[in-house]
Amino acid sequence: MNKLDVLALAAHPDDTELCCSGTLAKLVQQDLSVGVIDFTQGEKGTRGTPEQRLREAQEASEILGLEIRENLGLPDTKIANNRESQKKIIQKIRAYRPDICLTSAPYDRHPDHGNASRLQIDALFYSGLQKIETLDEDQQPQDSWRPSHILHYMQDHPFEADFVFDISDTMDLKIEAIRAFKSQFYSGDASDKEGPKTYISTANFFENIKARARHYGHLAGVKYGEPFKYHQGPTPVDSFDFLLNTDPVR
Secondary structure, three states, X not given: OOOOOEEEEEOOOOHHHHHHHHHHHHHHHOOXXXXXXXXXXXXXXXXXXXXXXXXXXXXXXXHHXXXXXXXXXXXXXXXXXXXXXXXXXXXXXXXXXXXXXEEOOXXXXXXXXXXXXXXXXXXXHHOOOOOOOOEOOOOOEOOOOOOOEEEEEOOOOOOOOOEEEEOOOOHHHHHHHHHOOOOOOOOOOHHHHOOOOOOOOOHHHHHHHHHHHHHHHHHHOOOOEEEEEEOOOOOOOOOOHHHHOXXXXX
């Protein structure tokens, strides 16, 4: 398996599209290797089927230019922070050796998001302990690996962001990737009438996604932005290049 620069972890297919896909798309455009691992197939979702969600996730991945998209098959609505689940994540972390991991919000409206976040954080730490043993696809022992940086992306509930990633150039790709999940979100066509109305299937919810990106973009002095919280901050820096490379409008 090829090493990834950035790996995003998510409780459900479409979590990353909603929360950080503009960032993922821009990182791909910057020639970084980027991937996503979904924990569940979203099988308990009111609309759509697991098979649809997997197809939609693949379509969204192609839109964003992801190098890998995998699904661990953990049980939807029953995400448990136990050693069995931790090892499934540890195997992937050690296989792809990401320098940066994007993780679920620390707490949120959907219980799976907070539960997934705690599972992710623990697994990322334990992945650095060699005496927790895992095997690769060839049944060979894996070396330990711990990412250098862990960032939480914002989900339904807001938090105080440590920084905002400028997605002004990739907002259209974010919208296109979200719309790939036709079984879940408002699209303005006949598919919106398939299945019962839900919290996330309305036009208002879709407008809220765009409004949040505009809001955080405004706070950061850009057109559109995605907010992140650095896990166990403060954020380490060794130069001001990241400041010199931006020109926010204040």
